[in-house]
Amino acid sequence: MTTVTGRCLCGAVKFEIRSPLSEPHACHCTECRRQSGHAVVAASARWSDFVLTEPRGLKWYESSARARRGFCVECGSALLWDDRSDRINVTLGCLDAPTGVTVAGHIFVDEKGDYYTINDGLPQFAGFDQPLTPE
Ligand SMILES: [Zn+2]
Ligand SMILES: [Zn+2]
Structure with missing residues (x-):
């Protein structure tokens, strides 16, 4: 069985994922950047x-009509993105290695900040064309 573990910076939130993750994408949307400080890579x-x-430190913030974001109230780590489907999105920066995945592309590039350039050669999508949540 594949198990990936993750936690916030202080350890007040810890989790396990007991199946392979989807292909991760870097999200450059305004909400991800404001909450995390920059783009968020999630799967x-x-x-x-x-x-x-x-679960001790986990708090949910209703960030939009479609989704909520889970973060740690103790240390502020951005951890989870939940669009109320049957899948939960986790930020890859909070995972322990080995994660078993590699970033596949960039989404919401139309909302990216003006302070950096994306030049890793991976596919770029405006908006949600490559959804974090498949199917
Ligand atoms: Zn924490
Ligand atoms: Zn985003």
Whole structure:
């Protein structure tokens, strides 16, 4: 069984993902950048394969009509993005290695900041054309 573990900076939120993650994408949308400080690389797993092993610090923020964001109230780590589908998106910066995945592309490039250039050669999409949540 593939199990990937992750946690916030202080350890008040810890989780396990008991299935392979989807292909990760870097999201450059305004919400991700404001919440995290920059673009967010995230991948998804089925909710049924996601286990919160330490929920103490987890708080949800209703960031838009379609989704909420999970973060740690103790240290501020941006951890989860939930669009209320059967999949949960996790930020890859909070995972322990090995994650088993590699960034596949960039989404919401139309909202990216003016302070950096994306030049890694990976596919770039305006908006949600390459959704974090497949199917
Ligand atoms: Zn924390
Ligand atoms: Zn985003």
